[in-house]
Amino acid sequence: MSANSSLSSSRITLALLATAVLIFPLLAAPFGNAWVRIADVALLYIMLALGLNVVVGFAGLLDLGYVAFFAIGAYLAGLLSSPQFAATIESLQLDFPVVGAWVTEWVGPVIAAQGIHLSVWLIIPLAALVAGLAGALLGAPTLKLRGDYLAIVTLGFGEIIRIFMNNLNGPINITNGPQGINLIDPVRIGGVSLAGEAGVVRLGDLSIPSVNAYYYLFLLLAIATIIFSHRLQHSRLGRAWIAIREDEIAAKAMGINVRNMKLLAFAMGASFGGVAGAMFGAFQGFISPESFSLTDSIAILAMVILGGIGHIPGVVLGAVLLAALPELLRHTVEPIQMALLGQVWIEAEVLRQLLYGLALVLIMLARPAGLWPAPQREQQAHTEAAA
Amino acid sequence: MDTLVQQLINGLVLGSVYALIALGYTMVYGVLNLINFAHGEVLMIGALTGWSILQLLQHWVPEWPGMLKLAIAIIGAIPTCIIVSLVIERVAYRRLRNAPRLAPLITAIGVSILLQTIAMMLWGRDPLPFPQVLPMTPLHVAGGLITPTQVLLLLLALLSMVALALLVERTRIGRAMRAVAENPRVAALMGVDANRIIMLTFAIGATLAAIAGVMWAANYASAQFAMGFVPGLKAFSAAVLGGIGNIYGAMLGGLLLGLIESLGAGYIGDMTAGVLGSHYQDIFAFIVLILVLTLRPSGLMGERVADRS
Secondary structure, eight states: OHHHHHHHHHHHHHHHHHHHHHHHHHHHGGGOHHHHHHHHHHHHHHHHHHHHIIIIIISOOOOSOTHHHHHHHHHHHHHHBSTHHHHHHHHHHHHOHHHHHHHHHHHOHHHHHHOOBOOHHHHHHHHHHHHHHHHHHHHHHHTTOOHHHHHHHHHHHHHHHHHHHHHTTSSSOSSOGGGOBOOOOOOEETTEETTTBTTEEEETTEEEEHHHHHHHHHHHHHHHHHHHHHHHHTSHHHHHHHHHHHOHHHHHHTTOOHHHHHHHHHHHHHHHHHHHHHHHHHHHSOBOGGGGSHHHHHHHHHHHHHHHTTOHHHHHHHHHHHHHHHHHHHHHHHHHHHHHHSSOOSOHHHHHHHHHHHHHHHHHHHOTTOSSOOHHHHHHHHHHHHO | OHHHHHHHHHHHHHHHHHHHHHHHHHHHHHHHOOOOTTHHHHHHHHHHHHHHHHHHHHHHOTTSOHHHHHHHHHHHHHHHHHHHHHHHIIIIIGGGTTSOTTHHHHHHHHHHHHHHHHHHHHHOSSOEEOOOOSOOOOEEETTEEEOHHHHHHHHHHHHHHHHHHHHHHHSHHHHHHHHHHHOHHHHHHTTOOHHHHHHHHHHHHHHHHHHHHHHHHHHHTEEOTTTTHHHHHHHHHHHHHHOTTOHHHHHHHHHHHHHHHHHHHHHHHHHTTTSSOGGGHHHHHHHHHHHHHHHSTTOSSOOOOOSOO
16 A cells, blocks of 8 residues: 555656656746756766766776766767868878878868768767777776776876867867867757757747757757666666676676676766767867866766765766756855845855855765665665674 | 986976875875875965965065075975865765765865865965075086976975885884774774874875975976866876875885876877877876786785775
8 A cells, every 4th residue: 555655656756857847948948048058968967977877886887087988979079060070181181181182082072171060860879889989998908907996097098088189189180179179060850950040949830949959859868868777777787787896706706797797887888978978069069178177077976976876866866966056056146145245255156166065075974875875775884884 | 318317307306296195195095995085185275375484484584595484384384284184084084984985085076176265265266476485596417407496305205205104114103004004993902093093194194295285386386276186186196006005106106107207298209200299298197007007907016905995
C-alpha cells in the first residue's frame, strides 16, 4: 500500500517537474531572454556532468581534464561548420604552397573560399566519435595509474589540449589561436535555423525566440543523455564499471576485462562531452580557448561531486544548481544590497565569487556525500563508520 | 653553451620554488591522503603579505639594507600563511576526514575561490609591482647570469629543505610525523596526538609556501591575487612526478620539473625545427610527466599506492 502510494506520488512529482520544465521558457519570457539563456547553458552542463559522471561516478576514475572533450567537440563544430576552414587553407597556401595548392584542388573552390559547412546531424555523431577516440587515447596510458596519479595525468591532458587550441594558429591556422573561431553556423532543423532572424525563429505563423528554440533542443538532448546514462548504469557495462570502482582486483577475478572497461568508460564519458561541446559552439556561434580552462573542468567535477557522485538525479541537480547559482547571484546581489543597505557595498562580481566559494564549502561540509547521494552508498558509509 | 648554462640556472631557480611548494602538497598528502588544492592560495597570501610589509618598510625605513627588509617580509609572511593554512585545515578538511574521498577536493576548491576573492578585495585586481630591494645587477656564473634575488632564493630553498629533512629524520616530532603518515590509528595508540601532528604538517607546508611566495614575487617583481594558481598546479605536478607522499620525491620532482620546463622552453624551437615555439613550454612539462607516470605509475620515488585510495 505504502509502496503504491509512494509510487503514485513520485509519478505526480515527475509530472509536475516535467510540466515546470516544459513551460519554463514561457514563464521566464516576460523577464527577458537572459533567464532562458542561463537555462540553455545549464542544460549543456547537465550533459557534461552526466558524461563526467560515467568516468568519475560509475568507473571511479578521477578525471581533472574533462573539459578537453568539451573543447574537442566545440572546435570540431568550429572547424567543420564555419568559415574557419577557408582560413586554414589560406595559411596552408601561404606557408606550404605545394600542399596548399593540392588541398585547394582536392576540396574544390567553394570550400576553399567559404570553409566547410556540415549539417549539425553529421557534426553530432562526428563530435561523439572524435571525442570518444580522444577519451580512449587519454585512457590508454593511464590504465595502470590509480587515484591521484590519474588525476594529474588527466589534468595535464586537459592543459595540453587547451595550449594546442591556443597556439594552433600557426604555422597552419587550425584553431585561430586566442582569438577563437567566429561565425559558427547555428543549428538547422529541417532548413530552419534555430538562431532565427534577429533572435526570433518563425515556423509558419508561430514565432518563438531563438533561446527558447535552443532550450527545447537542449532539453531533448539532456533527457536523451539522462535516459542513456540510466540505461548504461543498469547494463552489464555499468555493473562492470561499478565492480571496478568498488574493487578492481575482485572485478578482474570475476572475469571483467578491466582494461577494456576503463577505456570504454573514458570513451563514453568523453563522447557526451564532445556532443555538448558541438552544441555549445553552434549555440554561441563563437568559441575561444578561454572557455576550456582547468577551472571549467573543476566546475564540472564540482557539479558531479556536490550533486551526488554516481547518482544520476543528484548529478543533474548539481549541474543545474552550480550552473544557475553564479548567474542567479549575478542578477540578484546588487538589487538585494540596494534594498537592504541602500547602496552597493560589495561589487556584484566579487560578492558572487564569495558566495559561490562559500556555498561549495558549506554544502560539502553539511552533506559530504553530496546533496542527493545514491541510497546504497549512504548505507555503505554507515557500515564503514560502524566497523 | 651559454644558453645551456643560462637555462640550467633558470631551471634550478624555478625548480627550487616548485620543490618548496611541492613539499607542502606532499607532506599533507602523506599524513591525510588528501590533495590540498588550496595550497597555491597560501603561497599567494604569503607573497601579498610580503608585498604589504615591504611597502611599509620602504615608506618608514627606506635606509635599511635590502636583505633585512626582505627577511622581515618573509618572517612576517610566515605566520600569516600558517594561520591561513590552519584555518583551511580546520574549516575545510577536519570534518571531512572520514567523508567520501572527493568531498575535501570540493571544499578545497571553495576555499581557494574564497581566498582569491578576499585577496582581490584587499589588494585589488591588478598585478602589484613587487619592490626590488636587492641589487638588480646580475652576477656572472660560468657564462650565465644570475640575480642576487635568485641566489638568495636558491640558498633559502636549500636551507629549508635541509632543515626539513633533519626535522623529519632526526627529531621526535619528525618521528611522530612519519608514524602518523604510516598509520594514524596506530600512531594515536602509541600516544601521538594525530591532530597536533596534522596541524604541524600544515604549518610547515605553509612556512615553505610563504618563503616560496615572497621569493617568487621578488624574482618576477610582481604579485597578484591569481598568482598562486600556476605555481600551485606545477608544484602539485612536481609532487606527483616525484611520488606523492615522499618529501625527497617532492624535492627531486620540483627540481626536475623546473629544469625540464626551462630546457624545454629553450630548446623546443630547435628540436622541432621551429614548428613549436616556447609557448609550448607547459606542454613539454606535462608530456614528460605523463611519460614518467606511464613508466613508473607511482612516481619517481613513490611507493606503490594502496589499491583503494
